[in-house]
Amino acid sequence: MPTPSPARVRYAPSPTGRHHIGGVRTALYDYLLARQTGGQFILRIEDSDVKRLVPGAEEEIRESLRWLGLQWDEGPDIGGPVGPYRQSERTAIYADHAQQLLDRGAAYLCFCSPERLAQMRQDQQKRKEPPRYDGLCRRLSPEEARQRADRGEPHVVRFRTPREGTTTAVDLLRGPITVDNATIDDYVLLRSDGQPVYHLAAMVDDHLMGITHVMRSSEWLPTFPLHVLVVRALGWDEPVWVHLSIFLNPTGKGKMSKRQAVDTKGGAKSIYALDLRDLGYLPEAVVNWLALMGWSYDDRSELFSLDDLVAKFSLEKLNPSPAAVNFTKLDHFNGIYTRGLSDEDLAGRMLPFFQQAGLAADRNTLIRLAPILRERVRTLEESVEIAGFFFRTDVEPPQEALTGRGMTPQASREALQAALACLEAAPSLDPKTLEPALRSLADELGLEAGQLFGLLRIAVTGQPVSPPLFETMDIVGRETVLARVRRAAERLASL
């Protein structure tokens, strides 16, 4: 296999809200390409719009990437050779490049007020015309523009898009995309406060940071030709452009959104990376799940660790069509990875969830629990629902559940008392000896094993559904088991 040249790839999110799985997938692919080629994975924060900044958002981005194991090589927190890595700290760089465009006549100063622009757009709308800058200031002479600017008149810098001809931009997944230049607006590059807009900032940064492959959401496709024009106007070579498909809601209707991120069967899920962590999903599962939403390896494999992905990822196998998020499949992957965990590992990961629920769980008990929980929990959080009774002092079985299947309360009580005697007489709660003993007891009582076991299950766990009864009783411990069975029999007596 030929060795690919090292790719410098960047993930450039905006800290304007919570970090969702669409961004995470982009970061994943960035990471994979960088690691596979021995290049660098760069984290750049696109915070050029101060008005939209959300406190804590940048930290959430970093925390979720760390959680998933996507460590960056250069970034705002660790620096690097081409920093700073926060756009808000690069204002002078953008101003300088805007000036270059001005000098070359590829951009011009625009003095139109926001009010005039709004009015203009409104009129265009009324006339059923596409909303676009009407070019009023484009006709200004450079001298006049200079004078007005010098006088302190507020202005922005606009790109002077060619009025004629076409522009062809090449996307790796879609091939050449050609548009009429007449349909490309004279976009604002620099705001009146001197801050850059994405169209300028991202192009400048990608070039200055030596980015070889730009992977971004296909929401950028409409302005893709503009970006190519800006890069060319600056006299630079283009990177490889890869526009990733967007995520659709589980229903397949519309772009993935917070409101509709609800699975039909599995209940409400979240599209935010950190929520998935808090819901008890394993990072391995999330990575595997996300990797396969828009990328595939062959017609058979679907289980990939992060390292597998580094080895097998390829841009050629990326899929340009939008994908609906499927939380049910996440559950599936989570189950697979959970079952693959060692007892110690699983215990360690469950522990915080029990603590979160206010239960005094301890590592050692969780390690004993791991074998009987492993194939039953969909998420780590679910382990608390299933196994919380191990750590509660008392269980409170619902009154109506106390009576055995097809049995009267009296018969249930008698069965429980017989079982209690059997348990008290047993030298230990070792499942190997206890199960045969209780089975023959059921026989003597003329009950099915399931009837008796069901009675004990509800008495000991408080739940109609639980991990296997005998292993459970062994871990719960003799004293507690006896107390709970006794208590259930007493409650039955009062019925």
Place this chain on the structure above:
RNA sequence: GCCCCCAUCGUCUAGUGGACCAGGACGCGGCCCUUUCAAGGCCUAAACCGGGGUUCGAAUCCCCGUGGGGGCACCA
């Protein structure tokens, strides 16, 4: 309204002109195992959006429809 992108089972997808009466996975249904719930095993149902071309031959190439999605800010 204008511009752009996409189009294989419900969903994620394999498929790059013949090896496809279209393969895998999730989910669904059934059976087996079974003390509950799971897990596991086996089996079933389920798709090439439509119409024209090109070709000996099309899920695969081209065109037109249709459908879905995205975008049209001094947001990213």
